[in-house]
Amino acid sequence: MNLIKTSILSAIETGIKLSSGFLVLKYLSVQTGPQGIAAFGQFQNFAAAATAMCAGAFTTGLVRLVSESHPEGTSKIHVQRAAGFASLLLVVLAVPLLFVPGWISSTMFDTRAFAWAIVCLALALPFSVLFQIILALLNGAGQISQLIVSKSASSLLLLVISVALVSIFGIGGGLASVVLAPASAILIALAMVARIPGIDWSWFRPRLDRQTIRQFAPFWIMSMTTVISTPIVLMLIRTTIGDKLGWTSAGYWEASWKIAELYLLVVTTALTVYYVPQLSRAQWGEERKLVLKILFFAIATSSVLALAIYILRDLVVPIMFSRDFEPVSAILAPQLAGSVIRIGGWVIAYHMIVRGKVGIMVGSELFFGFTLYVATVYLVDRVGLIGTSYAFLANTLAYAMFSIIYYRLYIGRPQTRNKPV
Numbered sequence: 001m002n003l004i005k006t007s008i009l010s011a012i013e014t015g016i017k018l019s020s021g022f023l024v025l026k027y028l029s030v031q032t033g034p035q036g037i038a039a040f041g042q043f044q045n046f047a048a049a050a051t052a053m054c055a056g057a058f059t060t061g062l063v064r065l066v067s068e069s070h071p072e073g074t075s076k077i078h079v080q081r082a083a084g085f086a087s088l089l090l091v092v093l094a095v096p097l098l099f100v101p102g103w104i105s106s107t108m109f110d111t112r113a114f115a116w117a118i119v120c121l122a123l124a125l126p127f128s129v130l131f132q133i134i135l136a137l138l139n140g141a142g143q144i145s146q147l148i149v150s151k152s153a154s155s156l157l158l159l160v161i162s163v164a165l166v167s168i169f170g171i172g173g174g175l176a177s178v179v180l181a182p183a184s185a186i187l188i189a190l191a192m193v194a195r196i197p198g199i200d201w202s203w204f205r206p207r208l209d210r211q212t213i214r215q216f217a218p219f220w221i222m223s224m225t226t227v228i229s230t231p232i233v234l235m236l237i238r239t240t241i242g243d244k245l246g247w248t249s250a251g252y253w254e255a256s257w258k259i260a261e262l263y264l265l266v267v268t269t270a271l272t273v274y275y276v277p278q279l280s281r282a283q284w285g286e287e288r289k290l291v292l293k294i295l296f297f298a299i300a301t302s303s304v305l306a307l308a309i310y311i312l313r314d315l316v317v318p319i320m321f322s323r324d325f326e327p328v329s330a331i332l333a334p335q336l337a338g339s340v341i342r343i344g345g346w347v348i349a350y351h352m353i354v355r356g357k358v359g360i361m362v363g364s365e366l367f368f369g370f371t372l373y374v375a376t377v378y379l380v381d382r383v384g385l386i387g388t389s390y391a392f393l394a395n396t397l398a399y400a401m402f403s404i405i406y407y408r409l410y411i412g413r414p415q416t417r418n419k420p421v
Contacts, residue, residue: 013148013155014269020159021262022320025255027163028174029321034251036171037321041254042108042238043175047121049231050097051182052223054089054125055132060276060353061219062133066140067277076203078215079137084208085216086129097122108235117175127183130204134189137203139273146192147273154185218358225362229369237376241388249385255321255328256389260339263305267298267343275347279354291411294347302343306336327385334389341396348403351411360406368399 029037065078097104101118105111131154138147158181165173165180193199234257241250275294282290309316313329321328352361372395379387 013152014265016152017155017265017269018262020155021258021265023159024162024174024177025258025320026322027166028171029255029325031166032171032174033322033324034248034255036174036251037254037258038238038242038247038250039109039171040174040178041258042235043114043117044178045231045235045238046104046108047178049227049235050094050121050125051128051132052227052231053093054086055129060223060350061216062136063140063276064280064354065215066137067142067280075137075141076199077207079133079203080205080207081209081212081215082133082136083130083204084206084212085220086133087206088208089220090126090129094122094125097125108239114172114175117172117179120176120179124179124183127186131182131186131189133204134186134193137199138189138192140277141196142277143192143196144273146195150185150189150192153188154182157181157184218356219353221358222353222361222365225365229365229372233369233373236373237388240373240377241380241385244380245385252325252328252331252385253388255317255325256331256335259309259316259320259328259332260306260335263309264302264339264343266305267301268346271298271347275350276354279351288411291347291351291407295344298343298347299340302340306340310336331386331389334386334393338389338393338396341393341400345396345399345403348406352406355410357410364399364402368395368402371395371398 025037028040032040062078062082066075097118101115101122102112104118105113105115108114131150135147135150138144138150158177161180161184162174162177165176167173169176193203238250238254241253271294275290278290279287310333313332317325317328317332349361349365351357352364372391375391375394376388379391381387383390
């Protein structure tokens with residue numbers, strides 16, 4: 001499937017996801033204010049980190065393995081090994097959540113009142129992980145229509161469940177919706193898989209052997225690095241803002257981050273569906289052209305969207321949230337600029353993952369995650385809330401310099417490009 005067709009299908013799913021995300025944020029902001037948005041973002045990051053710890057190896061690793069083996073019909077064993085690896089991770093990483101929910105709630109929210117949400121997350125994780133495995137299978141096998149339907153169902157369920165539960169339970173309902181939406185979407189995803197000839201329930205029977213560890217451990221290590229450098233760092237930044245400037249300011253920062261996050265979905269959704277499978281199949285002679293094409297598409301599209309949002313910021317912010325979030329407009333410019341630069345780094349980072357550059361990926365993600373946090377703390381102390389956006393922009397500029405060096409060493413030079421492994 002070419003990039004244009006993939007982009008059109010992905011645009012449909014992205015439109016649904018954007019609309020759902022916008023409506024959820026709008027409803028939460030009106031009902032709970034900036035502090036509620038901050039708490040919702042904190043739990044979203046924790047849920048994303050927990051899911052990635054148990055399924056991060058599949059979002060890229062399984063897509064690559066299925067994409068490479070699909071024509072030969074050997075995808076089944078990769079899916080079974082993914083299920084086996086996931087089962088191991090769930091026992092080691094998810095089960096402990098059931099024993100310390102109060103401590104986790106106190107650490108994240110300064111209250112034990114949301115310990116129940118941690119327990120719900122632990123119980124729902126197996127379903128969320130299976131959902132991620134199915135999405136990776138659909139993507140790797142080129143079943144884009146089924147993939148779009150499954151992901152759209154998750155977005156719509158988040159909208160419906162969030163509105164219903166927030167109306168009844170307030171911010172607690174918002175936290176519950178983060179857990180329930182992907183777990184509920186598994187039913188739709190299973191129905192999509194059942195329509196693919198040759199796939200049955202035996203595909204998801206866990207298989208754990210030495211080859212399983214060998215196949216998925218490198219991807220898991222890289223995904224764990226991303227967990228540390230993204231959701232966990234964002235949680236630390238949010239906590240820092242809450243402690244230094246108050247949780248209302250943390251809500252403003254969360255809003256600026258969500259604006260950038262939602263508009264980048266337009267780019268990243270299409271590229272995730274198209275770029276990873278294409279890069280997995282690309283011979284070394286095609287690799288440079290593919291990466292350059294994706295870089296141009298990603299940066300051009302994100303630049304246009306970022307500029308439009310900035311020009312219309314005084315309309316976008318109250319429409320997306322409420323009048324209580326007007327201070328967000330003052331910190332948007334560096335945040336949007338940093339997002340455009342970061343999307344180029346995202347393209348390079350996926351090359352590291354697909355090509356198995358474990359050491360480079362781990363080192364760079366940890367380093368830039370650490371520097372983002374340190375820069376944020378430093379600048380917040382000196383210039384206030386806008387320091388968070390300045391720190392993000394400076395960090396992405398540094399990452400862009402690193403990406404240029406990586407490109408010259410591993411993509412731009414014919415003699416150093418490796419064939420897919």
